[in-house]
Amino acid sequence: MNRRYIFLLFLTWAFSSLKAQELPFFPFHNGISDSTYKTAEEQVQLLLDNDYSGTEINGLDSFFKLYPELQKHGLKVYTIYFKVDLDNPVQPYDPRFEQVLAQLKGSKSMFWLHVQSKKYPSSSVENDPIAVPILQEMADMAQRYGIKLMLYPHRFFWVESPDDAIRVAQKVNRRNFGMTFNLCHYLSLEHEQNRDPWEKLSELAEKSMPYLFAISLNGADAQPTNPDNIWASFIQPLGDGKFDTFRFLKTFTDLGFNGPVGLQCYNIKEDKAKHLKQSKETWEGFMEKFGED
Numbered sequence: 001m002n003r004r005y006i007f008l009l010f011l012t013w014a015f016s017s018l019k020a021q022e023l024p025f026f027p028f029h030n031g032i033s034d035s036t037y038k039t040a041e042e043q044v045q046l047l048l049d050n051d052y053s054g055t056e057i058n059g060l061d062s063f064f065k066l067y068p069e070l071q072k073h074g075l076k077v078y079t080i081y082f083k084v085d086l087d088n089p090v091q092p093y094d095p096r097f098e099q100v101l102a103q104l105k106g107s108k109s110m111f112w113l114h115v116q117s118k119k120y121p122s123s124s125v126e127n128d129p130i131a132v133p134i135l136q137e138m139a140d141m142a143q144r145y146g147i148k149l150m151l152y153p154h155r156f157f158w159v160e161s162p163d164d165a166i167r168v169a170q171k172v173n174r175r176n177f178g179m180t181f182n183l184c185h186y187l188s189l190e191h192e193q194n195r196d197p198w199e200k201l202s203e204l205a206e207k208s209m210p211y212l213f214a215i216s217l218n219g220a221d222a223q224p225t226n227p228d229n230i231w232a233s234f235i236q237p238l239g240d241g242k243f244d245t246f247r248f249l250k251t252f253t254d255l256g257f258n259g260p261v262g263l264q265c266y267n268i269k270e271d272k273a274k275h276l277k278q279s280k281e282t283w284e285g286f287m288e289k290f291g292e293d
Helices: 003-021 040-049 059-072 097-104 125-143 162-172 183-192 201-211 245-253 272-292
Strands: 025-027 054-058 076-085 110-116 148-151 177-182 212-217 261-263
Touching: 025 054, 025 272, 040 054, 040 059, 040 272, 054 059, 059 076, 059 097, 076 097, 076 125, 097 125, 110 125, 110 212, 125 148, 125 162, 125 177, 148 162, 148 212, 162 177, 162 201, 177 183, 177 201, 183 212, 201 212, 201 245, 212 245, 245 272, 261 272
Parallel strands: 025 261, 054 076, 076 110, 110 148, 148 177, 177 212, 212 261
Antiparallel strands: none
């Protein structure tokens, strides 16, 4: 084996390792807020104590409370969870949207758009002409401030599946408009369709790559132990559950994904500090495994 070939192998390994280790990792807002951690100061201290570089913020009311405290400590807003209501054509989104865009100008913050409707069924392609112009308007506004928007597929919402997000992002057709891939909602859909979650993951991951700005991750089981409480199985602390979350993440990094990864924390029962510590340790183990591959 000549030295040039060895050097090329080393460069390939180093590049893939570096890329994986650079993935930003942050908790959802529901991972730092509860009856114990009520104030912005308490929530930010929880992030600092567990060595997180930032967080998601749930809605604009929370943004105005939490953002100044995050800035004070040099922490980032990775994403803002933001509702788009197709049933309100006059004002489908919070009118403070542009005000927040202006505050975030020049940052790498993004918006997670959960698109909802009670009038139109989930995944209804025939209603794309209603949603797409709204989303194009938002994307064009965000582009003026250098901010990216991404669809957040959510069970029972209008954009429910990765396929929905890919389809709508293609039609919106803006460079700053994409999607996230949510593990827990994906598992829920695959379970409902009685399908092995690995069956179409590689194909979906490849199709999503031109639009994929972020991933949400958590520990999980592929099948719920209690059909009446599926989210207890589909959302667990990272490192818990039988579903191979490292393999899930690697499916995307092998295709070149290098964006932020959010820790879904919905209804996690563990103490927030304990949960964040465990999940961070699991994440660091993932990064070490990337370096070993």
